[in-house]
Structure formats: structure tokens, C-alpha cells
Amino acid sequence: MFINRISSRTLNDRLQAEFYNPKLILLTEKLCKHGSNSLYAYSNDFLRDPYCYGFEQANNSANRCTVPYVKGEDLQQFVVTETKSWIEESSLNKHSKVALKKGDLIISVRGYIGHVAVFSCNVGLPSPNVLAIRPNTTLVAPYFLSAYFNSNTGHSLVRRYVSGSVQETITVEDIGKIQCFVPDFISQKYIGDKVRQAEQLRTWAKVLYRIPAFIDALIQGVLPLPLTNALTTLLMGDKKEATKELTKFLSLNIADSDTKQVFQSFIAKNKMGSVDIEREFFHINTVVTDAIEDFLSAQTYRPAITEAFDIITSTKHTCLQAMSLEPIRQGATPKFSTIGKKCIKSKQTRDLFLDETGYETVDPDDEQNKRVVRLKRNDILITRQGAGTVGRASIFLDDEETYITDSLFLVRIDSDKAHPAFIAGFLRSYTGQRLIEKGVYGSTGQLNLSSGALRNIPVPDVDLDFQNFLGEALCTADTLFKLSTRLTQAAKTLVEALIEGQLNEQQLIQAQQTLEDGDNTLDQAILSELSSEGYAIEGATPLFSDIDELYRLLESAVQAEVEE
Numbered sequence: 001m002f003i004n005r006i007s008s009r010t011l012n013d014r015l016q017a018e019f020y021n022p023k024l025i026l027l028t029e030k031l032c033k034h035g036s037n038s039l040y041a042y043s044n045d046f047l048r049d050p051y052c053y054g055f056e057q058a059n060n061s062a063n064r065c066t067v068p069y070v071k072g073e074d075l076q077q078f079v080v081t082e083t084k085s086w087i088e089e090s091s092l093n094k095h096s097k098v099a100l101k102k103g104d105l106i107i108s109v110r111g112y113i114g115h116v117a118v119f120s121c122n123v124g125l126p127s128p129n130v131l132a133i134r135p136n137t138t139l140v141a142p143y144f145l146s147a148y149f150n151s152n153t154g155h156s157l158v159r160r161y162v163s164g165s166v167q168e169t170i171t172v173e174d175i176g177k178i179q180c181f182v183p184d185f186i187s188q189k190y191i192g193d194k195v196r197q198a199e200q201l202r203t204w205a206k207v208l209y210r211i212p213a214f215i216d217a218l219i220q221g222v223l224p225l226p227l228t229n230a231l232t233t234l235l236m237g238d239k240k241e242a243t244k245e246l247t248k249f250l251s252l253n254i255a256d257s258d259t260k261q262v263f264q265s266f267i268a269k270n271k272m273g274s275v276d277i278e279r280e281f282f283h284i285n286t287v288v289t290d291a292i293e294d295f296l297s298a299q300t301y302r303p304a305i306t307e308a309f310d311i312i313t314s315t316k317h318t319c320l321q322a323m324s325l326e327p328i329r330q331g332a333t334p335k336f337s338t339i340g341k342k343c344i345k346s347k348q349t350r351d352l353f354l355d356e357t358g359y360e361t362v363d364p365d366d367e368q369n370k371r372v373v374r375l376k377r378n379d380i381l382i383t384r385q386g387a388g389t390v391g392r393a394s395i396f397l398d399d400e401e402t403y404i405t406d407s408l409f410l411v412r413i414d415s416d417k418a419h420p421a422f423i424a425g426f427l428r429s430y431t432g433q434r435l436i437e438k439g440v441y442g443s444t445g446q447l448n449l450s451s452g453a454l455r456n457i458p459v460p461d462v463d464l465d466f467q468n469f470l471g472e473a474l475c476t477a478d479t480l481f482k483l484s485t486r487l488t489q490a491a492k493t494l495v496e497a498l499i500e501g502q503l504n505e506q507q508l509i510q511a512q513q514t515l516e517d518g519d520n521t522l523d524q525a526i527l528s529e530l531s532s533e534g535y536a537i538e539g540a541t542p543l544f545s546d547i548d549e550l551y552r553l554l555e556s557a558v559q560a561e562v563e564e
Contacts, residue, residue: 016163018159018160019160019161021160023156024156024157024160027153027156027157028157028179030499031153031179031181031499032179034181034183034499036179036180036181036182037179037180037182038176038177038178038179038180039133039175039176039177039178039179039180040176040177041139041180042135042136042139042140042145042180042182043133043134043135043136043176044134044135044136045133045134046131046132046133046134046172046175046176047097047098047099047100047104047126047131047132047133047134048098048126048128048130048131048132048172049095049098049125049126049127049128065086065087065088066086066088066089067086067087067088067089067091067092067123067124067125068080068082068083068086068100068121068123068124068125069083069085069086069087069124069125069127070083070100070106070119070124070125070126070127070130070132071083071084071085071111071127071129071130072108072110072111072112072113072115072127072129072130073111073112074117075106075107075108075112075115075116075117075130076115076117077117077199077202077488078116078117078118078143078146078147078150078195078198078199078488078491079117079118079120079143079146079195079196079198079199080106080117080118080119080120080121081120081121081199081202081203082121083121083124085127087125091125092123092125095125098125098126098132099123099124099125100119100121100123100124100125100126100132101119101122101123101134102119102120102121102122103118103119103120103134103135103137103142104118104119104132104133104134104135104142105117105118105119105132105133105134105135105142105145105146105149106118106119106126106130106131106132106133107130107131107132107133107149107158107170107175108129108130109129109130109131109169109170109171109172109175110128110129110167110168110169111129112129113159113162113168113169113170114155114158114159114162114170116145116146116149116150116154116155116158117146118142118143118145118146118195119132120199131172131175133175139182140180140182140188141185141188141189141192142192143191143192143193143195143196144182144188144189144191144192144195145180146192146195147191147192147194147195147488147491147492147494147495148180148181148495150488150491150492151491151492151493151495151496152492152496153181153495153496153499154181154495157178157179158170158175158178160178161174161175161177161178181495181498181499183498183505183508184505184508184509186508186509186512186513187498187505187508187509187512189512190494190508190509190511190512190515191491191494191495191508192491193512194487194488194490194491194494195487195488195491197487197554197557198483198484198485198487198488198491199484200554200557200558201480201481201483201484201487201553201554201557202480202481202484203557204247204477204480204556204557204560205476205477205478205480205481205484207247207250207251207560208247208250208473208474208476208477208480209352209477210250210267210270211250211425211470211473211474211477212270212352212425212426212428212429212432213263213266213267213269213270213429213430214246214249214250214263214266214470215422215425215426215429215470216266216269216270216429216430216431216432217262217263217266218462219311219312219315219426219431219460219462220311220431222262222266223263224256224259227245227249230245231245231246231466231469232463232466235465235466235469239469240556242469243473243476243556244559244560246469246470246473247560249263251560252264266430269430270428270429270430275390275391275392275433275434275436275437275440299437299440300438300440300441304434305434305435305437305438307434308430308431308434308435308438309434309435309438309458311431312431312435312458312459312460313458315460315461316460316461317458317459317460317461318417318458318459318461319455319456319457319458319459320411320423320454320455320456320457320458320459321455321456322417323413323414323417323418323423323459324411324412324413324414325412325413325414326412327455328409328410328411328451328454328455329373329409329410329451330384330406330408330409330410330451331372331373331403331404331405331406331407331408331409331410332369332371332372332373332405332406333405333406334360334362334368334369334372334403334405334406335362335363335366335368335369336360336361336362337361337362337363337366338361339361339363340361340362340363340364341361341362341363341364341401341402341403342359342360342361342400342401342402342403343359343360343361343362343372343402343403343404343405344359344375344381344396344402344403344404344405344408345359345360345404345405345407345408346383346384346385346386346389346392346405346407346408347389348394349381349382349383349389349392349393349394349408350392351394352393352394352395352424352425352428352474352478353394353395353397353477353478353481354381354394354395354396354397354398356482356485360405362403364401364403369403372403372404373403373404373410374401374402374403375396375398375402375403375404375410376396376412377396377397377398377399378395378396378397378412378413378415378420378421379395379396379410379411379412379420380393380394380395380396380410380411380412380413380420380423380424380427381393381394381395381396381404381408381409381410381411382394382408382409382411382427382436382449382454383407383408383409383449384406384407384408384409384448384449385407385442385446385447385448385449386407386446386447387446387447390440390447390448390449391433391436391437391440391449392428393424393427393428393432393436394424395420395421395424395474395478397421397475397478409449409451409454411423411454417464418459418464418467419464419467419468419470419471419472420471421470421471421472421474421475422462422467422468422470422471422474423459423471424474425470425471425474426459426460427457432457435457435458436449436454436457438453438457439452439453439454439456439457476553479549479553480553480557483544483550483553486543486544489530489532489543490527490530490543490544493530493534493535493543494508494526494530494535496534496535497534497535497536502534502535502536503526503535507522507526508526510522511523511525511526520551524547527543527544527547527550528542528544528547530542530543530544531543
């Protein structure tokens with residue numbers, strides 16, 4: 001809440017109090033001193049669905065729907081590389097005037113209001129809830145604009161023009177009025193390149209994220225023998241070359257069309273999620289009496305589960321408990337507090353790698369938290385209960401003091417027997433999820449995972465060196481995702497630092513020019529000053545703990561992109 005007196009001469013057609021928030025007025029004045037201009041001044045065109053009702057679409061590329069259809073939900077990152085919905089090419093031909101091009105800036109104007117991203121596909125169409133802006137690239141770099149509008153300053157100015165109570169919206173006219181901070185073009189390139197690099201790392205990580213599908217194909221014996229032989233041979237000599245070969249295959253850079261189609265089917269099946277996504281209301285299956293165990297529910301013996309169990313048990317295997325350092329157990333019920341250490345709940349296990357946001361905090365010194373379980377690096381967490389969450393497997397790849405709640409099982413793998421990330425990837429695969437589902441019981445409202453069934457899950461015996469190779473590649477994917485997030489944070493912070501005068505354009509110009517000459521000294525000096533709290537904050541934790549690793553992975557990501 002705020003109180004502000006506004007001269008009648010400064011009033012315009014906007015009568016919402018938030019528009020005249022003193023902080024926003026001061027921010028606008030500061031940008032004016034930097035010589036800012038409206039978005040209209042830096043744009044060639046504004047594109048929007050002419051009917052505002054949308055086009056006929058599909059949720060995937062089947063049925064001839066091959067053109068990306070951009071919605072607000074696709075703008076979660078700074079760059080749009082793929083969409084969740086698609087439309088037919090005929091719609092693109094009919095509405096070519098609003099067709100998207102690579103480099104267009106897309107802003108969500110309803111729903112995910114204020115989300116902004118650069119469109120990096122070759123062609124697409126906008127949904128009614130987004131607006132596309134075609135920047136004048138002789139004046140402004142699209143990737144810099146994405147960083148600017150995702151910064152605190154840019155996002156605040158977008159929100160300033162939002163109107164509506166039941167459903168928030170922002171008009172084309174108002175978007176055009178938003179002030180843009182546009183520094184020297186070389187400075188823009190320096191910041192925009194951080195966004196590009198973030199997307200390169202994220203793209204490579206998504207490719208490596210297909211390893212659970214690769215593990216599934218491996219244990220089912222459908223991978224081409226020349227590939228596995230080549231990887232095994234390379235592992236004995238050059239792991240870097242082995243990783244390149246694996247990345248090519250995961251990227252579907254496969255010469256044989258049949259092999260490519262088979263692996264695509266494994267990717268489609270290996271949608272990472274809860275084990276109950278395939279639960280059926282009825283089915284018919286014949287099960288031999290020897291296969292019947294503790295549970296007598298029909299769900300336990302549905303065909304997909306019995307087939308997965310037969311695949312694993314028909315070859316050499318070991319139960320999950322036998323490869324663990326200690327008994328598999330669940331966490332304890334904690335007492336949460338406002339300050340303390342991180343405490344992971346089931347909502348952090350949405351993906352193979354734990355979500356770094358939204359966690360609770362506990363004080364481990366509190367008398368009521370004596371039984372809370374502390375995590376160690378490479379611990380595997382499996383959700384114990386809940387429709388839509390039960391059976392999700394994630395791996396903890398951190399050294400920070402962190403605890404878990406009683407909603408999770410803890411599996412601590414003996415690294416002399418198996419690679420923890422490989423096991424986590426297997427448990428996240430389609431086959432692994434079906435094996436976990438075998439131990440799920442209860443009604444739809446409250447599903448639970450049996451600890452006994454979890455301990456007895458059969459795990460295929462795969463050569464430990466090969467496990468280590470795939471497990472380390474999965475760990476690399478986690479590092480890539482984290483560095484990608486930090487690079488986009490860096491881009492936002494650099495925008496803010498320029499506006500606040502903590503950095504000047506000449507510093508960025510020099511850093512960019514030396515980078516182009518092959519010298520990263522000045523770039524490294526700037527990156528080392530960044531933290532999650534801002535730029536050059538004394539005592540703050542650096543945003544990048546190992547800048548050399550960042551450079552190494554960026555170089556590898558570029559190589560992977562070229563080979564793809």
C-alpha cells in the first residue's frame with residue numbers, strides 16, 4: 001500500500017493507483033536519464049492472432065500438425081525452442097501475415113501475464129493469449145530484450161500496464177508504450193549472449209535427459225549392437241568421445257530409420273512422472289499363481305507391470321536393497337520453522353533432479369527434529385504416497401545440509417555396486433516406474449508405496465563401467481540445467497547493474513571484444529562479481545562457483561550443437 005500525490009498534468013487515461021506507484025515513477029525517470037524510448041521505437045511490427053479465438057491445434061506433431069503454436073505456458077524460459085501444442089501447416093498458409101519468425105519477442109498478454117521470451121524456431125503461429133513483437137534488429141538485439149523484460153525493471157514496467165480484475169490483460173497499445181533500456185549494441189550482445197548460452201546448455205541437458213529411455217532400451221536389448229560396442233570401446237580410451245557418440249544417438253542423429261523409430265517410441269513412453277499415470281479402471285490379464293505376491297489388487301498385475309517384471313527377472317538382476325549401503329527407509333515428520341536448513345518434500349521430486357525452489361525449512365537443533373533424516377550427495381528419494389506423486393524417483397546432487405520429510409523414502413546406493421544416478425534413471429524409466437507401481441496400494445484418493453515392495457524391486461545387472469558412464473552423463477545434465485538457470489540470472493543482473501550504474505557500458509564492450517579475440521579474462525572478472533543477490537555484493541555467495549567448468553561445458557555444448 002502507498003500514498004502518492006500526482007499532479008493533474010501527469011495524469012493520463014490510466015486511473016489505477018498502481019500505475020502511479022512512486023517506485024515505478026522513479027524507475028521511469030531513471031530510464032529517461034539513460035535515454036530510454038518506447039518499445040514502439042524499437043519494433044518493426046506487432047503480430048497477434050487476428051480472430052483472438054485460436055487455431056485448430058493438436059497436442060503433438062501427429063496428424064500433420066507440425067507448426068509450433070505458442071501459448072503463454074511456453075514462455076517459462078527466456079527462449080522458446082519448443083511448444084506443447086502444434087497446428088497444421090494449412091493454418092500457417094492461411095495466416096502468413098501473423099506467422100512468427102526466429103528472433104520475434106513474444107509477450108503473454110493474458111493468463112501467464114508478463115512472461116516474455118524470444119522465439120527461436122524457424123516458423124510458428126501465436127495463440128490469442130500472446131503478442132509477438134518483431135524487433136528492429138539494427139537497433140536492438142532480441143536476446144537482450146528478453147533479458148531486459150525478464151529483469152526486475154522490465155517485468156515491473158510490463159506489470160504497470162496490466163488492467164482488469166477478473167482476468168488480467170494488457171493491450172497492444174500499452175505494450176508499445178513500455179519504456180526500453182537499450183545500451184550500446186555491443187553491450188546488448190554481451191548480455192544477450194548469456195541468454196543464448198543458457199539455452200545451449202538447456203538444450204544439451206534436455207538431450208541427456210533422454211538417458212532413462214536409453215537405459216530402458218538397453219535393458220530390453222533393442223539398441224543396435226554397433227552402438228553399444230562403440231561406446232564400450234570408447235569408454236576404455238576417451239570418455240569425451242563416448243559422450244559425443246551418446247549425445248548424437250540421443251539427439252536422434254541416427255542413420256537407420258528403423259532404429260530411430262524404435263528409440264523415438266522409447267522416448268515417447270518414458271515420460272517422467274508419477275507411476276499412477278497409466279492406472280486403468282479395468283483390464284484382463286492371466287497371471288500364474290507363483291507370480292502372485294502380497295497384493296491381490298488387479299492393478300498390481302496389469303499387463304504392463306507383469307511384462308516389465310518379466311523383462312527384468314528373465315536376466316541377471318539384483319534387488320534394490322541388496323545394492324544399498326543401509327536399509328531403505330522413510331524420513332521422519334519434521335517441525336518446520338521460518339529459518340533453518342532446507343527440507344525436501346514430495347513436490348520437489350517432479351523431475352529426476354530435485355527442484356531447487358519451494359522447499360520448507362527445519363531447525364535440526366530443535367528437540368522435535370531429533371529424528372529428521374539428513375541427505376548425502378547421490379541419495380535417491382522416492383515419493384511414498386499421494387495420487388499423482390507416488391513413486392517419483394529423484395536424486396540429490398548437492399553437499400548442502402538438507403533434510404527430508406516422512407513423505408519420502410531414502411535409498412542410499414553403494415557406489416561399489418552401482419552408480420546412484422544410473423539407478424535413479426532406471427527407476428524413472430518406463431520399466432522402472434512399472435516395477436515401482438507393482439508395490440502401490442490404496443484407493444485413487446490416497447495411494448501408498450509399500451516399503452517392502454520397494455526394497456525388493458529387481459534391478460538389471462549392467463556393467464558397472466557402463467553404469468558409471470550413463471550415470472555421470474545424467475549428473476552432467478543436472479549441472480547443465482543449473483548453469484543454464486544461473487546464466488539467465490546473470491543476464492538479468494547485468495541489466496540491473498547497468499541501469500543502477502554498478503557497471504558501465506565500456507566494461508561490457510571491452511569484455512565482449514576480448515571474448516571475440518579468444519580472451520575470457522574480462523568476462524571471468526565480471527562473472528565472478530555476480531551473486532543471487534546482485535552485482536558486487538560483499539560477502540554474497542558467487543553465482544558461479546566454478547567458472548572454468550562453465551567455460552568447459554559451454555564449449556562442449558557448442559560442439560554437441562554442431563554435431564546434432
